[in-house]
Amino acid sequence: MAAALTRLTKPASLAFSSVNIIRRCFSSAVAVSETNNAASYVPPFVLDSNRPRKDPKDRNVQWVFLGCPGVGKGTYASRLCNLLGVPHIATGDLVREELASSGPLSQQLSEIVNQGKLVSDEIIISLLSKRLEAGEAKGESGFILDGFxxxxxxxxxxxxxxxxxxxVNLKLQEDILIDKCLGRRICSQCGGNFNVASINVKGENGKRGISMAPLLPPPHCxxxxxxxxxxxxxxxxxxxxIYNEKSQPVEEFYRSQGKLLEFxxxxxxxxSWPKLLQVLNLDDEEKQSAAA
Incomplete structure (x- = not known):
């Protein structure tokens, strides 16, 4: 076990032969190692004008994106994945792929999703394990996890x-999140994700104003x-x-290690995109590459 874990955490070659380890850890409820002292921990990417910037491709990226449903985790995580050259692993996509596959979990997942419940740990671990196996076969190294x-x-x-x-914990006030979720649309032909909601909320009662233009599809969609x-x-x-109830312990888990960036x-x-790149210490040239 120790040797396997050492291989998994080597920066130069992140191995994903962890499927059996994940399953054993899940069944035995493995104990977590003592967390780092938050006061002494230095986040890997902070805004520091004196710090030399590195090429994104040279960075060893093992990130997690947190945030309520509809906040935009997939949008920002996928953009960063394109910039940093690592795979975007979204558990929501894994669930939807399984739903569309008519596989053994399809009917069970359909009932859970339609009732607005969270998919169980057992099912998520199974789907993630299958995805990691596929990634290992393709020689993937590093990742950004979205929804896990x-x-x-x-x-x-x-x-x-x-x-x-x-x-990275993306945050947005609840009334805007609801409008965003209700505005989501999918193209039944190409599978593209869009949003027809036009949000323009004035700042009042202690809440800040915020505007979000719709993300409309091309005419043919x-x-x-x-x-x-x-x-x-x-x-x-x-x-x-349900998400808010479940997320608080997860946020505190990473906050105690000094790894949580609340955005x-x-x-x-x-x-939002330029400001997110700024706090991750990505410069203007990299921004242009990411936007392309």
Whole structure:
């Protein structure tokens, strides 16, 4: 076990032959190692004008993106993956792929998702294990996880098999999250994700104002847009309530290690993307590469 874990955490070649380890850790509820002292921990990427900048491709990236459903984890994680040259592993996508596959878990997952419940740890671990096996076969190195871990038990399992460098927690007020979720659309032909919600909230009662333009599809997709079955107001509110209950221990788990970066989205992609790159210490040339 020790030798296997050592191989998994080598920076130069992150191995994903961790499937059996993940399953053993899950069944035995492996104990988490003593966390780093938050006062002495130095986050890997902080805003520091005197610090030399490195080429994104040279960075060993093992990141997690947290945030409520609809906050935009997938959008920002996928952009950073393109910039940093690592795979984007979204557990939400893994669930949707399994739902569309008519596999053994499809019916069970359909009932869970349509009721606005969180998918169980057992199912998520199974889907993630399958994804890591596929990544190992393709020689992947590094990752950005999106939507995992969602529970403290999942965070402990992940801690037992690899060393997470940074956890980015995207934040947005709940009324805007609901509008965003209700505005989500998928092209039934190309599978593209879009959002028809136009958000313009004035700042009042202690809340800041925020504007977000819709992310509209190209004309040839407009007539093919569909709404996800779980994007109803009742289900969205239920999902947000469950997420908030489950997420607090996960956030504290990483906060205690000094790895949690809390990022309040100031607006839509044009406003938020440059600021996110700034706190991750990516310069203007890298921004242009990411936007291309």
């Amino acid at each position: 871990p969602r529970t403290i038990q999942q965070a402990e399992i992940l801690e037992g098999v690899t060393d997470i460098d940074l956890v 407009m007539s093919k847009l569909i709404t996800r079955s779980d994007d109803t107001e009742a289900v969205v509110k239920q999902r947000l309530r 309040d989205l100031p607006g839509g992609i044009p406003e």
